[in-house]
Amino acid sequence: MASTGTSSQSTKLEASTFQRLHPRAYFERFLAEGIRTDGREALGWRGVNVNVGSISTADGSALVRLGDTTIVCGVKAEIAQPNLERPDEGFIVPNIDLPAICSPKFKPGAPGEEAQVISDRINEILLSSGVIPLSSLCIHPKKAAWVLYIDATCINYDGNVIDATLIAVMAALKNTRIPVPTFDEEAGTTICSRVNKVSLTITRTPLSASFAVFDGTHLLADPSAFEEPLIETSVTVVVDEHGELASVTQVGVGSLAGGSQSMSECIKAAKQRRRQLGELVGEIS
């Protein structure tokens, strides 16, 4: 007959073992009680923490924590020759890295699939929302234009990297100060002021809200790393600071048991989330 101390210890051990061995059943037990494994409600969001300007060698930077998911983003501006087909446009080159440090599911080496998918999504969002008009990056048509290298690295992975990364990217862009350029016609080079700096022309601040559907019945906001492998549908809604939709993406069956479509609820919740983020975080309002 075990003493009380030992039996409560073995009960604790059993719960975490159960989680590892039967994650789906573990998750279902929580959802049956109306909460998720971290205590959140179905449409509850994790807290956001944004810190800008900490990387002095970058032209703009931000560190974002969404729950435990942590993203560091730096923006560097360089000068390049514009494309022949687009002589008065600059370039925006986002790149997201998910290195081995952030999670045991990533191995060292070339960027894995998830990193490439997120890089592509961020690129699509930035281009289709028209966040920074490429013409505003032109220094001298056909000769010189700014290239904004946006590098984001995940240093702790707890799911929903896309939302956290977009917050980091937008905060870093807003924090970016680039030198005032002057194009010297005779020499054919660009001279940058050491003293005068300007901010970027940012026309919109779109931020994403991601959701997941579990078992065709539960619509969950902001999935964590534990929940992500268990869900079969994911929805991402991008909303800007005016509450206007910039893009939606859905992969998987959208309808929930009971006939409603998850997309309508997601759009509503995404707008609320965007408002909330704008109030919480001045750096990205």
Added chain:
Amino acid sequence: MAVVPRNPHNLRPLSISWGEISRADGSARFAFGTTQAIASVSGPIEVRQMVELPSRATLEVLVRPLSGVPGTTEKSLGKRLRDILEHALLLSHHPRTLIQLVAQSLSPSPSLPSPSPSSSSSSSSPSLPSSSHHSLAAALINASSLALLHAASIPMRATLCAVTVGKQKLTTTATNTHPGADSHSVLVLDPEGEVEERGCFAFLFGAAVGGGGGGGALEGEVVWADWSGAFNEDEYLQAVELARLGAKKVLRFIKTEMALKNGFMQDDIDCDNGMDLS
């Protein structure tokens, strides 16, 4: 000057060609007008131990552009296609095997602005309309679906059909920048040329799909939506319904072509004896 509005429900001429890749278990080519893609399926075949799964088949989807190396766009498309197909295919019927799907674009991808001085993208596409990537994605999805049907080696819950939806501006005066108050533009299916592409939608047609039992077979369940540009929720819902009509047309075309391939006569098909692809 007003632009002549085109019929919003028209698709470009569709074409399907089966089995061009003779060594694969299944292959098919699909085209919306000039936007073409071809896909091949091999499987169930031997799987390498690293990706072997004990309870179901491993599904690998590779998307390749017409020219150049597969980049992040192709990787992203491949992953999403895999996520949907993993639910549409009954992979548990073939554990410890591999289903390899390769989808190849036969139309040029839109050139992405790239800062490198000798970038291949700036030299490969002479004077093509930009942003045709949704059309290409839809063609790749349809080609993949057809290749799986052609192979008939993996049981499928449903047939996947995709279409693109765009927005045609009805006046050539200054664009209406406020979203939603759009009396100056209309949603159209399968946009090409001057009409702006806005998104790609794919539907699964099958009795076993969707929450409301049985509805999936006729009406289709939206499993892929990729919509961007300034819009409000109503416009999005309208786009989904328009896409659904388009996807049903694609499905009808697939059924007809499949019946013809299997030796049915055109008259029998026209009676629409409901060849059940669910």
